[in-house]
Amino acid sequence: MKYISEFRRQDLAQQLAAAIQQTVVPERQYRLMEFCGGHTHAIFRYGVQDLLPANVEFIHGPGCPVCVLPTGRIDNAIQLAEQHDVILCTYADLMRVPATARNSLLKAKAGGADIRMVYSTQDVLNIARENPARSVVFFAIGFETTTPPTAVVIKQAKAAGLTNFSVFCNHVLTPAAMQAILAAPQPVAIDGFLGPSHVSAVIGSSAYQPFAARYGKPIVIAGFEPLDVMQSVLMLIRQLNAGRSEVENEYARAVTPAGNLKAQALMQEIFAIRPQFEWRGLGLIPNSALQLHADYAEFDAEQRFNLPAISASDAKGCECPAILRGAKKPKDCKLLGTVCTPENPMGSCMVSSEGACAAYWSYGRLRA
Amino acid sequence: MGESKLFFLQSKIIVPKSYLSRLNLATGKVDLSHGAGGRAMAQLIDELFIKHFDNELLRQHNDQALFTPPAGRLVISTDGHVISPLFFPGGDIGSLAVHGTLNDVAMSGAVPLYLAAGFILEEGLPLAELEQIVISMAAAARLAGTPIVTGDTKVVERGKGDGVFITTTGVGVVPEGVLISGERARPGCAILLSGSIGDHGVAVMAGRENLQFGTSILSDSAALHTLVAAMVAVAPTDIHCLRDPTRGGLATALNELAQQSGVGMLIAEAQIPVKAEVKAACEILGLDPLYVANEGKLVCICAASAAERILAAMRSHPLGGDAMRIGEVIADPNGFVQMLTGFGGRRIVDWPVGELLPRIC
Numbered sequence: 001m002k003y004i005s006e007f008r009r010q011d012l013a014q015q016l017a018a019a020i021q022q023t024v025v026p027e028r029q030y031r032l033m034e035f036c037g038g039h040t041h042a043i044f045r046y047g048v049q050d051l052l053p054a055n056v057e058f059i060h061g062p063g064c065p066v067c068v069l070p071t072g073r074i075d076n077a078i079q080l081a082e083q084h085d086v087i088l089c090t091y092a093d094l095m096r097v098p099a100t101a102r103n104s105l106l107k108a109k110a111g112g113a114d115i116r117m118v119y120s121t122q123d124v125l126n127i128a129r130e131n132p133a134r135s136v137v138f139f140a141i142g143f144e145t146t147t148p149p150t151a152v153v154i155k156q157a158k159a160a161g162l163t164n165f166s167v168f169c170n171h172v173l174t175p176a177a178m179q180a181i182l183a184a185p186q187p188v189a190i191d192g193f194l195g196p197s198h199v200s201a202v203i204g205s206s207a208y209q210p211f212a213a214r215y216g217k218p219i220v221i222a223g224f225e226p227l228d229v230m231q232s233v234l235m236l237i238r239q240l241n242a243g244r245s246e247v248e249n250e251y252a253r254a255v256t257p258a259g260n261l262k263a264q265a266l267m268q269e270i271f272a273i274r275p276q277f278e279w280r281g282l283g284l285i286p287n288s289a290l291q292l293h294a295d296y297a298e299f300d301a302e303q304r305f306n307l308p309a310i311s312a313s314d315a316k317g318c319e320c321p322a323i324l325r326g327a328k329k330p331k332d333c334k335l336l337g338t339v340c341t342p343e344n345p346m347g348s349c350m351v352s353s354e355g356a357c358a359a360y361w362s363y364g365r366l367r368a
Numbered sequence: 369m370g371e372s373k374l375f376f377l378q379s380k381i382i383v384p385k386s387y388l389s390r391l392n393l394a395t396g397k398v399d400l401s402h403g404a405g406g407r408a409m410a411q412l413i414d415e416l417f418i419k420h421f422d423n424e425l426l427r428q429h430n431d432q433a434l435f436t437p438p439a440g441r442l443v444i445s446t447d448g449h450v451i452s453p454l455f456f457p458g459g460d461i462g463s464l465a466v467h468g469t470l471n472d473v474a475m476s477g478a479v480p481l482y483l484a485a486g487f488i489l490e491e492g493l494p495l496a497e498l499e500q501i502v503i504s505m506a507a508a509a510r511l512a513g514t515p516i517v518t519g520d521t522k523v524v525e526r527g528k529g530d531g532v533f534i535t536t537t538g539v540g541v542v543p544e545g546v547l548i549s550g551e552r553a554r555p556g557c558a559i560l561l562s563g564s565i566g567d568h569g570v571a572v573m574a575g576r577e578n579l580q581f582g583t584s585i586l587s588d589s590a591a592l593h594t595l596v597a598a599m600v601a602v603a604p605t606d607i608h609c610l611r612d613p614t615r616g617g618l619a620t621a622l623n624e625l626a627q628q629s630g631v632g633m634l635i636a637e638a639q640i641p642v643k644a645e646v647k648a649a650c651e652i653l654g655l656d657p658l659y660v661a662n663e664g665k666l667v668c669i670c671a672a673s674a675a676e677r678i679l680a681a682m683r684s685h686p687l688g689g690d691a692m693r694i695g696e697v698i699a700d701p702n703g704f705v706q707m708l709t710g711f712g713g714r715r716i717v718d719w720p721v722g723e724l725l726p727r728i729c
Contacts, residue, residue, distance in 0.1 A: 001647050010638075010712045017712075045656075047713015226711045342721040363715040 007225030037064030037354025044363035060356035072310030176288030204259025281324030320347035403523025433517035458586030462505035474593035478540030490529030553629035558675035569660035590664030606674035632700025
């Protein structure tokens with residue numbers, strides 16, 4: 001646990017808490033959006049909010065890949081598994097996400113569809129090799145963190161001439177989502193951002209420069225450990241007090257300005273940018289997602305199975321869209337804890353442990 | 369072993385041994401005849417189960433075991449074991465099937481007396497593996513002093529099982545004056561934990577083929593009744609609840625007790641022992657050790673005045689050396705289990721949802 005437990009030390013947390021307490025200007029509010037679900041999870045799991053002054057407020061961002069996937073794409077995946085008789089492989093988080101008509105991948109699996117949970121993209125390739133007579137589709141989701149592993153298997157499949165393998169691509173891009181939040185017609189009041197940690201290790205800290213400059217918001221790239229979060233909060237408060245809006249990097253042990261160039265090159269080779277993509281909560285965002293590059297079109301499940309675009313609406317009363325924009329908090333939702341619980345999620349934010357509603361319900365409702 | 373015991377007897381009396389070729393334990397496999405009630409089944413039971421489980425009640429050769437219970441209140445508990453893989457670091461489905469049921473019996477404060485075992489074998493299971501499991505089960509039962517006195521064997525077609533499923537049932541007797549039950553937690557009671565959490569779950573996950581990572585962690589699978597006896601001996605009336613935190617881990621056990629008793633709990637993360645290797649494995653897999661299974665640990669809720677006495681008794685037992693006082697029962701109409709985090713904050717420790725699965729980010 002070396003290099004991890006150091007970042008969870010209570011004595012250091014107390015020192016940082018004291019420093020933050022001394023640094024905040026009592027009269028003002030600090031509204032900080034933690035972009036990533038990983039941060040949301042850490043804040044609730046370690047009780048970080050308890051160590052901060054009342055005028056420092058976290059606004060939970062859209063950086064939970066499961067949460068921002070629109071219902072129509074889950075419907076597509078169920079279609080693939082049920083109507084095209086494929087082996088659909090997916091990360092476990094997606095299994096319980098609500099689809100149209102109270103369906104889900106978990107229910108489709110119980111109904112006989114061949115849906116398999118995988119731990120890594122390599123598992124999918126192995127399943128394709130072991131089942132040459134079946135068509136195997138990987139339901140790919142995630143930000144820039146999970147995109148390179150998808151790229152690697154597509155490249156490997158091409159090299160191996162694996163014709164029964166394809167990818168239902170739902171990879172999305174972080175900067176586009178950040179842009180959408182900042183450029184919204186009625187933007188949510190946010191003073192600064194805790195920037196993504198793993199995503200930034202891939203795309204680099206310089207990717208955020210345009211936002212800091214154009215919108216005058218400080219961004220601190222923050223690691224996922226609780227001390228990282230607190231240190232980053234302190235850095236943001238210092239910037240805000242000084243009237244600065246810069247990109248700073250608290251997570252320097254993993255993130256460089258340029259990022260992982262090898263992963264970036266691989267993504268560029270395998271994928272192309274979609275003209276637009278629907279995000280739950282944020283709507284259609286131009287240039288915000290990836291599809292397979294024309295050179296790899298044979299592995300594109302959307303083309304291979306001619307998947308229709310499905311526009312599906314969220315459950316009535318579900319506040320996931322507003323929560324994902326930062327406009328509302330989980331406790332503002334009438335469904336929370338009544339009809340919507342982790343056991344019976346109505347909206348996507350209640351599914352993943354990184355979803356704001358699930359984190360709030362599992363770890364934080366005692367503060368309600 | 370159901371009606372097959374009759375065949376077993378017949379095979380001893382009527383059929384000369386030489387008529388049967390010996391069970392091929394080296395390369396043989398379970399086939400449908402081993403469950404068909406014929407001579408092959410009798411032979412399997414004779415040369416495998418009876419040979420290893422051997423005890424006086426089993427030697428009665430009846431479809432049931434007949435015994436006179438000692439004075440006191442009887443408890444009975446049953447548990448199905450379907451673990452995959454069948455063999456894991458620190459144990460196997462056989463020893464687990466003994467420990468799991470013994471522990472359920474022991475969590476009432478009972479002294480376990482006897483076990484019964486039902487086997488569902490999948491066609492194709494190597495007899496060598498079955499023998500290894502039966503030997504392990506026999507050893508665990510012998511070590512615990514709790515003989516397996518009756519049983520049953522069925523065979524299902526290939527693809528309809530997962531090698532072997534074992535259901536065990538145990539009976540025990542609760543000493544006079546002992547009243548241990550899940551609804552007896554009261555505000556002010558102390559919460560004790562017998563040792564480090566998460567060992568079993570991590571050992572089993574490490575054994576799964578698609579999750580290959582090296583770890584030296586062994587399952588903690590063990591029979592806890594002697595530990596319980598040592599605790600009951602020093603505080604016969606002060607132990608309110610006992611629970612072994614198996615599936616769903618410590619978090620689930622505490623939530624169950626909180627709900628049953630209509631109370632809240634406040635535990636301190638810093639007091640909960642977790643081995644460094646378990647912490648590291650959970651970190652890699654994105655799991656929380658609070659939710660990872662144990663098979664040789666118990667949670668004890670007791671009168672605060674007796675906590676140190678019981679803790680001392682636990683610590684002087686081989687299975688309770690790392691026992692800790694981890695928190696207290698509080699009044700809370702919501703029934704929340706709260707935790708002071710090692711980081712200095714506070715959070716709810718909720719019921720788990722679904723299977724433990726690695727997170728993707």
